[in-house]
Amino acid sequence: MLSRNQTASVASNQQCDTYAWFSQRAWVEVDLDALSHNVQQFKQLLSPSTQLMAVVKADAYGHGAVIVAQTALQSGASWLGVATVPEAIQLREAGIQAPILILGAAYTPEQIYAIAHWKLQPTLCSPKQAFIFSNILETINYGSPVAVHIKLDTGMSRLGTNWEEAAEFVQLVARLPHLTIASIYSHLATADSPDPEIMEEQHKRFKIAIAQVKKTGIKIPSLHLANSAATLADSQLHYDMVRVGLGVYGLSPAPHLKHKIHLKPVLQVKARVTQVKTIAAGTGVSYGHQFIADQEMRLAVVGIGYADGVPRNLSNKMQVLLRGQRVPQIGTITMDQLMLDISNIPDIQEGEIVTLLGDQAKEQITADDWAEQLNTISWEILCGFKHRLPRVGVV
Numbered sequence: 001m002l003s004r005n006q007t008a009s010v011a012s013n014q015q016c017d018t019y020a021w022f023s024q025r026a027w028v029e030v031d032l033d034a035l036s037h038n039v040q041q042f043k044q045l046l047s048p049s050t051q052l053m054a055v056v057k058a059d060a061y062g063h064g065a066v067i068v069a070q071t072a073l074q075s076g077a078s079w080l081g082v083a084t085v086p087e088a089i090q091l092r093e094a095g096i097q098a099p100i101l102i103l104g105a106a107y108t109p110e111q112i113y114a115i116a117h118w119k120l121q122p123t124l125c126s127p128k129q130a131f132i133f134s135n136i137l138e139t140i141n142y143g144s145p146v147a148v149h150i151k152l153d154t155g156m157s158r159l160g161t162n163w164e165e166a167a168e169f170v171q172l173v174a175r176l177p178h179l180t181i182a183s184i185y186s187h188l189a190t191a192d193s194p195d196p197e198i199m200e201e202q203h204k205r206f207k208i209a210i211a212q213v214k215k216t217g218i219k220i221p222s223l224h225l226a227n228s229a230a231t232l233a234d235s236q237l238h239y240d241m242v243r244v245g246l247g248v249y250g251l252s253p254a255p256h257l258k259h260k261i262h263l264k265p266v267l268q269v270k271a272r273v274t275q276v277k278t279i280a281a282g283t284g285v286s287y288g289h290q291f292i293a294d295q296e297m298r299l300a301v302v303g304i305g306y307a308d309g310v311p312r313n314l315s316n317k318m319q320v321l322l323r324g325q326r327v328p329q330i331g332t333i334t335m336d337q338l339m340l341d342i343s344n345i346p347d348i349q350e351g352e353i354v355t356l357l358g359d360q361a362k363e364q365i366t367a368d369d370w371a372e373q374l375n376t377i378s379w380e381i382l383c384g385f386k387h388r389l390p391r392v393g394v395v
């Protein structure tokens, strides 16, 4: 872990070679206190019997899956959600023993062997997948049954058996050897919308499906439906567990839900000034000379670019933080570097730290700001940072 103070003493950090960190031109800082705070805030919204799954797919939305999973589990989460089998194995190899639900579809023989071996919990979406699972587990003569989760499609039109066939599907799975049903769940398409109509229709379908399953007499230990937005929108959607991704990372899924909880952004993106120079009026900057200096100006080169995940479409539009002030980025963002206009801040030195996302003094730039400029969502911004940027846990 590293202190927030850049020059503070450095303790051991399994996530990051400290020498590498000090020599880095650019990195992602993961604020583990903020993460812990966010998990606790969500826990406080839940009744004591409702569990919290920290969704750590896509390398924990770009934050680093292992460090996030460990911190979330220490802070009140009791389940982890991932998209793929390799994502789950990474957590098991790091020694994490908490239950892990694979939210994506996984049903090749190799995936099924790994699920059994690593005690992972798959999602079953169709009778065919259920048969394949059961058959493969039969051939490997695997001792204890694999806990499976039944996914219903209640209106997302993504993974899941049609909600009207829930009872039939559950009966089929219940009859198959080597499987045991751990939960029934569904996913909401519009939980972040201020208009609850579609969400309520999905919830209605979920309730009908569950009632029909109940009539079969098959006991289902757990039901879950809510992502971050639904968790904040309506406590009736909490059921036995909520599956929280974005909120754990400290961003609100929608402006109208922001007041429901106090969250702190976890991720900061930082890079160093690698060169400072003065350019004359009329000088072009970067590829294509998309920026021309209209007067003599001071320019800083920063060691981060689109190959690190800074979207090239932010060229000439974005600002960064330097010495606690907002500074405009100028010219086209290149693969490994970008340029700043530092004319308004005297005496900037090579090696100084620039914050692209995060806060300095009273200024803050969030993934929501970038998302708005790029006409996308904060989820995509967070997932966009590449592995060339080391993830550094700070407390």
Ligand SMILES: *Cc1c(COP(=O)(O)O)cnc(C)c1O
Pocket (backbone or CB within 6 Å): 055, 057, 103, 187, 226, 227, 228, 229, 243, 244, 245, 246, 247, 253
């Ligand atoms: C990604 C995902 C979530 C988490 O969604 P957030 O909006 O980030 O909270 C929950 N459930 C499923 C099935 C998902 O795929």
